Amino acid sequence: MRYINEFFDNKTDSLKNGDNLRDVSPVKIEKDDNERIHFIFNKILFDNPWYTIPKSDIKLFRYFLDGGARCYPSDGQIPCDIVAKETRKILATIEKYTKEPNHICYEEAKKALKNNKKSLVRGTLKLYLGKYTTRDWRRKRFTDDIDFWTFHTNILRRALLENGFIKNKKTLEWEKKVSWTNLKTNKDQTETLYAANDTNQLLDFGAGSYLEGSSLKQIFSKKIKRGHNVDLSDIINVAMVNMSEDTIHKKEWTSSWTAFEEAANTRNTRTISNFISLCRFSSAIADHLERVQNSIDKYHELIYDKEEYSDEEIRLICKISIHWMKFCESHDIEKVRKMIHEYLNEQKKERKKYAENLRDFSKKILELLNSKFKHQKIIFEILNE
Numbered sequence: 001m002r003y004i005n006e007f008f009d010n011k012t013d014s015l016k017n018g019d020n021l022r023d024v025s026p027v028k029i030e031k032d033d034n035e036r037i038h039f040i041f042n043k044i045l046f047d048n049p050w051y052t053i054p055k056s057d058i059k060l061f062r063y064f065l066d067g068g069a070r071c072y073p074s075d076g077q078i079p080c081d082i083v084a085k086e087t088r089k090i091l092a093t094i095e096k097y098t099k100e101p102n103h104i105c106y107e108e109a110k111k112a113l114k115n116n117k118k119s120l121v122r123g124t125l126k127l128y129l130g131k132y133t134t135r136d137w138r139r140k141r142f143t144d145d146i147d148f149w150t151f152h153t154n155i156l157r158r159a160l161l162e163n164g165f166i167k168n169k170k171t172l173e174w175e176k177k178v179s180w181t182n183l184k185t186n187k188d189q190t191e192t193l194y195a196a197n198d199t200n201q202l203l204d205f206g207a208g209s210y211l212e213g214s215s216l217k218q219i220f221s222k223k224i225k226r227g228h229n230v231d232l233s234d235i236i237n238v239a240m241v242n243m244s245e246d247t248i249h250k251k252e253w254t255s256s257w258t259a260f261e262e263a264a265n266t267r268n269t270r271t272i273s274n275f276i277s278l279c280r281f282s283s284a285i286a287d288h289l290e291r292v293q294n295s296i297d298k299y300h301e302l303i304y305d306k307e308e309y310s311d312e313e314i315r316l317i318c319k320i321s322i323h324w325m326k327f328c329e330s331h332d333i334e335k336v337r338k339m340i341h342e343y344l345n346e347q348k349k350e351r352k353k354y355a356e357n358l359r360d361f362s363k364k365i366l367e368l369l370n371s372k373f374k375h376q377k378i379i380f381e382i383l384n385e
Contacts, residue, residue, distance in 0.1 A: 076144030
């Protein structure tokens with residue numbers, strides 16, 4: 001077992017720095033006839049204490065139709081769509097300055113937006129606003145802060161103040177109370193949203209580490225190195241959509257691959273463990289997506305069966321999406337059933353595509369890893385069973 005400590009950490013941080021909760025121990029270590037050491041790992045899903053994956057396909061279908069079962073690891077309590085709404089307000093305010101030549105902020109605002117609005121945002125909200133991920137992720141991912149990236153701090157301060165953010169004199173963080181209604185429970189919730197500027201810790205926007213910028217490559221660089229569940233989940237969700245040839249982000253995804261290559265070149269034991277975990281999670285999620293696809297294929301016609309899904313149950317299902325709720329309010333229930341049925345057929349195809357993408361992603365990461373350890377005669381593998 002000495003090899004484990006030499007090439008990768010068998011314990012890594014899952015939720016926060018120092019927790020060492022993720023076990024990255026191989027299920028088998030074998031040596032082949034060519035004296036190569038094979039580290040063989042099993043697949044693993046992210047832990048979700050609120051949901052156990054059902055064994056029956058019909059229950060899996062019902063869970064999916066009720067809003068999808070897979071909750072995503074998050075680093076906050078506020079739904080991303082609520083945070084995105086606040087982010088858009090701030091970016092719109094800065095953009096407004098660029099349309100008023102006599103405004104005191106005109107010139108600086110133009111400089112701040114020279115690379116477009118989204119270049120000012122990084123991390124979770126950059127992934128959200130850029131639609132690098134699935135709709136499912138964007139509905140179910142939660143966060144507590146907006147990470148900005150700009151050296152034009154006067155503009156950012158002004159826009160934050162104009163949109164209701166207040167600087168906490170004790171923590172020196174910019175804060176705003178945001179409220180929303182949970183569509184499923186109809187209950188109001190309120191949490192504190194934070195705004196941080198990652199260009200300089202000394203600017204008192206927050207305590208984030210210094211970063212190079214807000215490109216997909218730079219976001220990946222941090223997430224690969226830190227490797228908490230939320231980081232790996234975000235990377236996987238971007239890969240799930242962007243491994244295909246027809247993605248709108250193909251060029252940027254290809255460019256961002258250098259983040260993986262640079263991280264692998266360090267052969268840092270923590271980073272190697274994070275790569276192994278990426279492969280284990282991706283492979284397991286691909287299997288799960290395939291199961292969901294099969295369950296939809298078998299049971300999608302049930303949406304027309306009134307004994308299985310009454311009109312009231314159809315209305316409850318629509319609460320998973322504000323768009324579905326609006327559609328339900330303005331159309332008769334049979335058209336709503338048809339809309340959901342079309343969605344199911346679309347999702348059946350998407351789940352198949354996403355599963356293929358994740359298997360390709362896992363394979364590519366393994367190939368990258370194994371290329372870096374070829375001379376040490378080390379081979380990393382994921383069990384297919």
